[in-house]
Amino acid sequence: MAEGFVADFIVLKANPLDDLAALNTLHTVVQQGTSWQVDELKARLVSLTDIEL
Numbered sequence: 001m002a003e004g005f006v007a008d009f010i011v012l013k014a015n016p017l018d019d020l021a022a023l024n025t026l027h028t029v030v031q032q033g034t035s036w037q038v039d040e041l042k043a044r045l046v047s048l049t050d051i052e053l
Contacts, residue, residue: 010026010028011028013027
């Protein structure tokens with residue numbers, strides 16, 4: 001990867017080339033070099049529901 005480029009990608013638990021339903025098996029999201037487990041992201045979303053805008 002070249003300097004200044006960002007690699008964003010997802011990690012699935014199954015191979016979508018074998019079965020498109022595997023797209024529903026999201027395990028990890030990598031954004032700007034930070035790895036997020038899906039369960040952690042879901043927990044953060046729950047805590048955001050109490051925020052008033």
